[in-house]
Amino acid sequence: MDDDSSKKDPVVLMRQAKDGDADAFSRLYELYFTPVFRYIYLRVRNKDETDDLIQTVFLKVFQSIGRWQEKKPPLAYFFTIARNTVIDYWRKKKEIKIDDPEKIFNQIPDDAATPQELLEKADAAKIVRRAIQSLIGEQQDVIILKFINDLPNKEIAELLGKTEGAIRQLQCRALKALREFYKNQ
Amino acid sequence: MNAGIINEKLEKVLTEAFEFYEQGKPVTEILNLYPNYYRKELDGMFQSIQTLAAAKTGLVPPKKLLVKIVESVTNTEKNRYLHKEAKGRPFVDIIKHQISNFMTWNWKVAMPIGVVAVLVAVISYSQIGTKAPGVTEKPKPNSIVEESLPGVAEEKQAVLPPATGNVEDAVDAVLAMIENEQSILDEDESDAALVMADSQAISDFGQSYNENEF
Numbered sequence: 001m002d003d004d005s006s007k008k009d010p011v012v013l014m015r016q017a018k019d020g021d022a023d024a025f026s027r028l029y030e031l032y033f034t035p036v037f038r039y040i041y042l043r044v045r046n047k048d049e050t051d052d053l054i055q056t057v058f059l060k061v062f063q064s065i066g067r068w069q070e071k072k073p074p075l076a077y078f079f080t081i082a083r084n085t086v087i088d089y090w091r092k093k094k095e096i097k098i099d100d101p102e103k104i105f106n107q108i109p110d111d112a113a114t115p116q117e118l119l120e121k122a123d124a125a126k127i128v129r130r131a132i133q134s135l136i137g138e139q140q141d142v143i144i145l146k147f148i149n150d151l152p153n154k155e156i157a158e159l160l161g162k163t164e165g166a167i168r169q170l171q172c173r174a175l176k177a178l179r180e181f182y183k184n185q
Numbered sequence: 186m187n188a189g190i191i192n193e194k195l196e197k198v199l200t201e202a203f204e205f206y207e208q209g210k211p212v213t214e215i216l217n218l219y220p221n222y223y224r225k226e227l228d229g230m231f232q233s234i235q236t237l238a239a240a241k242t243g244l245v246p247p248k249k250l251l252v253k254i255v256e257s258v259t260n261t262e263k264n265r266y267l268h269k270e271a272k273g274r275p276f277v278d279i280i281k282h283q284i285s286n287f288m289t290w291n292w293k294v295a296m297p298i299g300v301v302a303v304l305v306a307v308i309s310y311s312q313i314g315t316k317a318p319g320v321t322e323k324p325k326p327n328s329i330v331e332e333s334l335p336g337v338a339e340e341k342q343a344v345l346p347p348a349t350g351n352v353e354d355a356v357d358a359v360l361a362m363i364e365n366e367q368s369i370l371d372e373d374e375s376d377a378a379l380v381m382a383d384s385q386a387i388s389d390f391g392q393s394y395n396e397n398e399f
Contacts, residue, residue, distance in 0.1 A: 124239055
């Protein structure tokens with residue numbers, strides 16, 4: 001492996017970071033900043049909280065890097081910490097996510113529009129965030145990990161402790177629920 | 186058919202269609218695989234996927250946040266040892282940390298230079314102290330310096346004839362050397378006798394008179 005490619009290989013970077021290499025940490029943060037940001041942005045309600053939680057996630061990664069084992073993909077490691085941080089956040093907020101989408105749908109104004117039209121009317125990211133937050137916790141995870149962060153089903157399954165088949169089923173149900181959400185917009 | 190069975194069947198169709206999509210099949214081709222009454226649901230699913238994909242590009246984090254995070258974590262690195270200490274970090278780590286704290290950039294440069302300077306000084310001093318033959322002291326041919334007992338300071342020089350290549354001169358030189366060696370041996374013997382006498386005198390010192398001696 002040449003020097004340049006080793007600088008970009010997340011496993012090598014994790015190894016170096018584990019040995020206390022600050023540059024490796026910086027490169028890893030750069031590499032995973034966007035996926036972690038997207039995940040947290042879509043799981044919490046406002047920008048300031050997103051920023052705070054991202055900082056918390058990266059700090060936790062820094063403090064716990066010694067426990068990282070090579071069999072775990074680095075991105076999955078970051079996501080595990082991000083997911084636990086979000087769960088802690090909601091627990092502290094005492095805001096239990098609504099498992100029944102109907103309760104969410106009742107809060108949404110009843111002006112029907114296609115997803116495409118909605119994108120034209122407002123910021124797509126904000127709409128998608130609202131749509132994703134209408135889902136139950138696990139559905140949110142699979143949608144963000146699969147369609148926003150492009151993780152393969154195998155990694156998502158490992159991350160969530162489920163089979164690939166269960167993940168696929170969760171994705172289908174989540175997509176169906178999203179469709180319902182858009183239909184009710 | 187009740188609603189439960191319809192939903193179950195729909196879910197199966199959606200899951201299957203999604204699998205085809207993941208395998209890379211075009212959406213239109215997938216839609217053609219199923220009867221029209223599933224089309225609406227399938228359309229909705231693929232539209233949701235497209236919406237998510239479109240939203241993804243709009244989700245760009247601010248770069249300054251990354252800089253802020255990296256900076257804050259880098260500062261935390263200094264406190265990392267304190268964190269470890271609280272958990273009972275190993276003694277070696279403490280020493281390493283102390284050394285790394287002590288070894289600032291200036292020390293990292295000054296220390297090796299100092300060590301090299303000391304080494305050079307020691308080596309040059311030892312070279313000056315050593316009397317290298319032919320450099321600091323020339324050998325004195327045809328002369329023999331003898332050290333005698335302290336306080337006697339007697340120097341004898343045996344002058345040998347110069348090497349001319351003549352056989353007679355060579356014989357004379359050899360005889361002179363033998364004579365010289367003989368005189369050295371004689372002196373050694375006299376020194377030994379003197380030492381013995383001194384030794385006897387020291388051992389006799391303070392002893393009582395022995396009348397049987399006479």
